[in-house]
Amino acid sequence: MEQLQQEWAGWVKKLMGPEFWMQVGYVILQIMLILIVSVVIIRIGTSLINRLFRKRERGPFRISERRENTLKKLVQNTLTYVVYFTAFLMILDAMTIPIGALLAGAGVAGLAIGFGTQNLVRDVITGFFIIFEDQFSVGDYIQTAGVEGTVEEIGLRTTKILSWTGELNIVPNGSIDQVTNYSIHNSIAVVDVNIPYEADIPTAERIIEQLLPELPARYPEMLAEPELLGVQTLETSHVVIRVIAEVVPMEHWMIARAMRKEIKGRLEKNGIDIPLPRMVMYSRDEKLSNENQGKRGE
Incomplete structure (x- = not known):
């Protein structure tokens, strides 16, 4: 009992001491700096990517505007994912969380759940071939997987399709087995x-x-x-x-x-009207009268 009280008193003393709060403030400051630097890197990288694609117009290699929009969006998304993942690891390191142990545990867990992520792997592989083969691009009007509309974004895992009535459909790339593209030819x-x-x-x-x-x-x-x-x-x-x-x-x-x-x-x-629906009606009395007249004539 006395040992527990001593440990509790030690924790209280540590929490109330200036060194602990200075360390907490230092960690918070590090996290804020990491997030700010990450946002700045993403903005600068996005600007450089846009400038690179603009300079591409004066270069020797020519690609269609459709494919340019798709590749530009994909590169920007990849940059965002890489920067945020790196920032996440740096934040864990700033909080003195062992990254090596986490990565090792993630590797073991990855083997355990590998059989359950087959759909994810299929989505990524299909997305790669969609972009590599230029099956469709951002801005194309397509029909696939029971969805029809304009392609808003193509990622490695999903494709976003905006219907003409305003619904945004997010389709896993693995579900895209047949595509009808209305935007390539006249x-x-x-x-x-x-x-x-x-x-x-x-x-x-x-x-x-x-x-x-x-x-x-x-x-x-x-x-x-x-x-x-x-x-x-x-x-x-x-x-x-x-x-x-x-x-x-x-x-x-x-x-x-x-x-x-x-x-x-x-x-x-020129006097030619569009035809109107027609309905022909026969009167029962008129039909009997015509039959009687026919008999009298005989």
Whole structure:
């Protein structure tokens, strides 16, 4: 009992002594300096990376803007991870926590949980091949793993995809097994125009053909004059005429909307209206009356 009281008195004396608080203050000061230096290094490194990629435009090696954004973001993230990990180890050392023992324990623990991190390893390997093979880049509009949207960020483990409605989807790279990239090649705007059977089909086609050469001057996104393919299908109340146009990547939706508006206005101006739904109704009394008249005629 006396030994415990002596030990407790020793701890109280140590806590109340100036040397302990000076040591605590020194450790806190070290931690603050480490964090400040880490933030400064990250900011300076980010600035140097941006400057390096800007100078790359005047260099002999040329890469696409898509790939440049992806590589720049990846290098910045890698710098951040390395600096913060190093700062974490320095903080542990400042707190007199044995780093060597922790690293040795982490190695043993890593072997123990290695079989449980197969998905993590797969995500990292898949992310490396996505970047190395340039399957898609930041800013591309893609569809993969049940998600469709614009690529916001590509990391070694996950990819962030922003849907056009605003949802941010974080997809593990290991889940990306098939990718549809809409941003690499030119897009095709497809417009189907409904023409009623009462209208003259050759006349409607001639009106549309006269309009199409005017559209590229109004819409710079068009890379060539739209093409009238002709009658696509025959519906119950109308004929479907298809028009296509080659446009820059990801502008086919906007151009298709614009073409529908232009074609509808030109057809209405020439007296051809868009067909309306039809419903044919038969009266039971009228049907019986017609049958009776037929019998009397016999």
